[in-house]
Amino acid sequence: MNFIDRFMASWRKYRKPGYYEEFDYAWTMTVDLDRCTGCGACVTACQAENNIPIVGEKELGRGREMQWIRIERYWEGEYPNAKLSFIPMLCQQCDAAPCETVCPVSATYHNQDGLNAQIYNRCIGTRSCAVYCPYEVRYFNYYDHHWDAPLEQQLNPDVTVREKGVMEKCTFCVQRIRQAKDHAKDDGRRRVKDGEVQPACVQTCPSEALTFGDRKDANSVVAKKMNDPRAYHVLEETNTLPSVVYLKKVRANAD
């Protein structure tokens, strides 16, 4: 077997669905676009939970936004038939994540829960992962960020504060997942119950558009939602095998 064959064999293995089947959990988020109102509660909840810095007007003007979950908006049609659709966009926690293969220092990797994790202190800031990410959900710290005192008192002690030169992104609130696992262990349970862990965005969603759980558990809410005929993956053709499942928006047939 020559080098190319060996490479392609392992590539195929990696790109194959179910590669992570032996892991304990497969955390999944479903986003019902027919429920989503685009209100932005998830965005602020995420900022509060994950110590996401305020980057300021100037940096935002340079496209250096820092929001692990954002609301994208898409217009169709023209007045008076213009329609606006919202879609919450966050790290899709791909099973075949393009960002993982490109990182020269393996700062981003797949963890035991099927999460696409970022090791901040290994990251050297090449930003290649952000270039490779088809969803554009990786955010780079161009500066050390500052919290005007006493705003820093709000910072969540369960989440690190990232420094300059480091890439960051949605973690599915891994700190909450860890905590839920610890609780399960304390209770003598092997697994986390469905609904026991919710990322900040899912927790706050006022129209209950977001749900979160383990798709390996066939009885979980997310597993059921994945069987909905409306389920789809964004940019499915890129074959990234995302862990975020969207449910199509229903277009009522107005005449």
Next chain:
Amino acid sequence: MSNVDRRQFLKLVGAGGVGAGAGFMLAESIKHPVEYLIPYPIPPEEFSPGIATWYNSVCGMCPAGCGISVRTREGRAKKIEGNPLHPVNQGRLCALGQAGLQTLYNPDRLTGPMLQSGERGSEEFIQTTWEESLATVAHRLAAARDGGKNIYLLSEGVRGHLAMLLERFMDGLGSEHLMHYDFAHPHALYAANQRLFGEHTLPYYDIRNTRYLLSFGADYLSNWLSPVHHSLGFGHSRQGTDLDRGRFVQIEAKMSLSGAAADEWIPARPGSEGILALGLAHQILAGGAYTGSDFDDWNAALAGYSAESVAERTGVAAKTIVRLASEFMKAEPGLAIGGGAVDNHSNAVDTLVAVNLLNYLVGNIGKPGGIVFNSDPVVGGPANNRQANFIAMQQLAEQARHGAIDVLIVNNTNPVFTLPHASGFREALASIPMIVSLSSFMDETTTMADVVLPSHSYLESWGDDMPQPGLGFPVAAISQPVVSPLYNTRATGDIILDLAGKLGMKDSMPWDSMEACLKDGWRQIYERSSPDASDFDTFWRDVLVSGVWGEDIHRQDTVVVDKSVIDNIDVAEPEFSGDSEQYPFFLHPYMSTAMYDGRGANLPWMQELPDPMTSIVYGSWVEMNPATAQQLGLRDGDLVSISSEYGSLEAPVVIFPAIMPEVIAMPIGQGHSAFGRYARDRGTNPLQILAPLTATTSGSLATHATRVSLAATGRRAAPVQTGGDTRQLGRNIVQFTGDDSSAGGHSANLNSIPIVVKTT
């Protein structure tokens, strides 16, 4: 420490310290450079370093009254989430509610009492002590009371025991001038409910169980009345039941967040929404959905609202009117609501009566999926009867100009920012000899104060709340301090009680603290309910733990509409300021979730939350139809001057696909001249150029009744926008399916897409 129970702990937290030396971390860390890693050397029983403690309380960011659970670690508030037990928000919270932490930890909070040392508005203050400032105020109030001079108290809309305290305080001062002022208060809706239903209250709108919602301008998912509760209902109606998917129709001149979520967005000429509603009513009568004994009266009253004539007056096609009416009639049930712009035209009350009429005609009153009336709040009388409309605010200004007001106390409301320049409110304040402001921030109104008594944020205060609008059954919630006060501030209730004590009102207000007042008051609630708790202390602790109390009592109503209502059913053409030649555009100022009435502008999270419709952060803009922009030769980012008869301002153009060509829209909330570093000198405030027109009978400011002209300035000032292209460009990021979801598109067999990796 094992004998310190939760109740005592809370008391200690509320009191701001746990003994000398073991001072509560937060307060101490501000005052001294010493930093403690763990605030308690000997922590209370339930407190463990590294383990979060949650407190249930009430959100204070808007008047909806959602329940919150605040996560604290080592005595600091870390995260606010919805209280899952609270029936209003059921664990959910909006963006503004999430950002409440930034009012608590805002770097621009007032840290202690102050006296104005320069001219009013100069923001030159000297620090003083509570003893001195309260003595000054009490002395002044006593002199005014004894001298028979007028004392005014202008408060934000407060409810529960704080409202009661303010009542008694003003009674004790012999003053009738207690006014609540909230910019967003739906005066016209109250007036309309009074006229049609005889109820000067807000009913419960059961969006959850409706199958067809006709919203006339109400941005119910973003800021109208109780947005989180409405969002829950919206989600449930859409996809939460096995029934037919709920359909939502939005009628408004500029697409709001709720308009985007709706299945159908219908632009109607500004101010003509009520005419459309009567047109629908006409169709409903014709369709035979109404069988009341006064059918003939209604039929006669609505005879002039045929589909064709309504189409002409509203700009909505006749066949659309017929279709909407037929859909609304057939829905089981349908619900019509009105608010936002509709609440703010000169004919707002007529319009909202017309909208209510639709519910009445299809028999929606008192039914699931319709309108459910609330019983009186658990504490105090009918809520919100103190709300001051624009006329009352103008009278206040008039009185001030005549020197008839000796002392004005302002509690956490900002009329200088939200009232138009034309009201002359700010200038009138100059004639008031003494202005006292209770506020956490140096807002525009507080800059005018002589004495600033800084109040606690809602996360540091005791209080209670009966949500308005209610849920059709009595609900009351306790607001408790979740952290110890950061600064030398005091709770509003405690300030009032202190002043009351100094002014000899101990008889009517015998309490030493707001907490004692609350406990006393909640004894009544304990007695009227038959709780499981064996005694009051147990009940009180249970309420503090759950954060909310409720009763399963529902009103059984039938509404009888009298003949005079039927005879007067009519919607006048809206009035506008400025003639259509000189001022060709209708100005549509709108509120957003993030900024609300301007209170969100000092929160950096809210400044960085992209406006959902335009993705703009930090700043103001003016939205216009692409055709209008083309006609005027304007591009995105061109700075234009917007002028009304009462002033002008500048803002960059944002081309917006879903707005009527003759309407331009501006967000409310920016344009502060004070209010801290994040808000100050950023953007413009469209409210300032509004004409002082009011809605007939409700007397509220007709914020949508101003015509404006546009002129290019030749300069550019593109607002900062996040996000990429606003069109999908074939990427299929948002995908759609038809109403019949079983037939919709490909059933994605997720994660089983064949992988093709070609090797050569």
